[in-house]
Amino acid sequence: MRFLLTGGTLNPLKDEYLSALARHGHTGEIVYPDDPYPHAGGYDALLLPGGGDIDPVRFGASFLENGSETTDIPRDRLEFAVFTDFFSLKKPILGICRGMQVINVALGGTIWQDLPSQCGLVHAAPEGAPPMAHTVVFAGGREYTVNSYHHQAIRLPGRGLAVTAHSGDGTAEALEHETLPIRAVQWHPEKGGFGMEYLLKRL
Numbered sequence: 001m002r003f004l005l006t007g008g009t010l011n012p013l014k015d016e017y018l019s020a021l022a023r024h025g026h027t028g029e030i031v032y033p034d035d036p037y038p039h040a041g042g043y044d045a046l047l048l049p050g051g052g053d054i055d056p057v058r059f060g061a062s063f064l065e066n067g068s069e070t071t072d073i074p075r076d077r078l079e080f081a082v083f084t085d086f087f088s089l090k091k092p093i094l095g096i097c098r099g100m101q102v103i104n105v106a107l108g109g110t111i112w113q114d115l116p117s118q119c120g121l122v123h124a125a126p127e128g129a130p131p132m133a134h135t136v137v138f139a140g141g142r143e144y145t146v147n148s149y150h151h152q153a154i155r156l157p158g159r160g161l162a163v164t165a166h167s168g169d170g171t172a173e174a175l176e177h178e179t180l181p182i183r184a185v186q187w188h189p190e191k192g193g194f195g196m197e198y199l200l201k202r203l
Contacts, residue, residue: 048099095184107158
């Protein structure tokens with residue numbers, strides 16, 4: 001399958017995403033906010049990758065002190081527009097970390113702007129420390145150990161979305177659409193370990 005991936009204006013998208021797709025027999029092309037706008041019809045699926053924070057205006061919130069970190073408004077515009085195009089064509093959409101939050105907000109859901117200050121939860125190690133890892137539990141009781149790099153998370157799921165996995169503290173760790181081929185996870189499966197097979201399975 002040929003995937004479209006989105007990048008931001010702050011940093012180039014890491015090669016890990018394309019490498020992870022290639023390991024499963026897929027190809028990908030990255031689009032950035034200043035690039036010509038891609039037509040969803042030219043691709044088989046969309047992958048919304050990790051990155052910085054979404055502008056809280058998009059989920060009906062104002063900036064919290066010590067809440068949202070650096071936002072990327074051009075990336076927001078690109079990703080929400082591209083999501084709408086793929087969604088309207090009922091094409092597969094995958095989300096990783098920020099991408100899971102984009103999917104949720106695009107469908108009317110909300111997110112916790114900052115887990116530490118709003119919920120007293122820490123899901124990202126301090127800068128320079130080894131990455132965090134924890135267990136996620138899927139419906140039916142399946143458990144997997146995953147990495148954790150985020151300070152935001154799903155608060156209320158959007159239209160048609162169901163939370164399908166949680167961490168031990170109750171944080172949403174995976175989403176699926178009830179009828180469409182849309183899946184997302186909060187961790188980073190492109191870095192290795194469990195997850196890419198799960199994301200790609202419904203395609």
